[in-house]
Amino acid sequence: MIKKLVAPGAIALLLGLAACTNPYDPGQRALGGGLIGAGAGAAIGAAAGGGTGAAIGAATGGALGAITGAATTPPPPPPPPPPGYYR
Helix, strand or coil, rough: CCHHHHHHHHHHHHHHHHCCCCCCHHHHHHHHHHHHHHHHHHHHHHHHHHHHHHHHHHHHHHHHHHHHHCCCCCCCCCCCCCCCCCC
C-alpha cells in the first residue's frame, strides 16, 4: 500500500517544484537537466546492466543533461515598454 502512494507523491512533488525555477538562468537549467539526465540514465543503466550500469548511466546522464540544460538556455524576453507608451 505504501509503495502505491510513494511514487505518485514523489512525482507530484517534483512537478510542483519544477514550476519554481527561472527558465532564463543557465545554472538552474543545468541543475534541472542534470537531475533529469541522472534519473533517466540510472533507469536505463539499471535495465541494461544492473547496479554498475545504473551508476554509470546516472553519471553519464547527469553530465550530459547538465551540459544540454545550460547550452539550451533561451535569452530573456525584452523589457516592457515605458509607461505611457500605449497612449
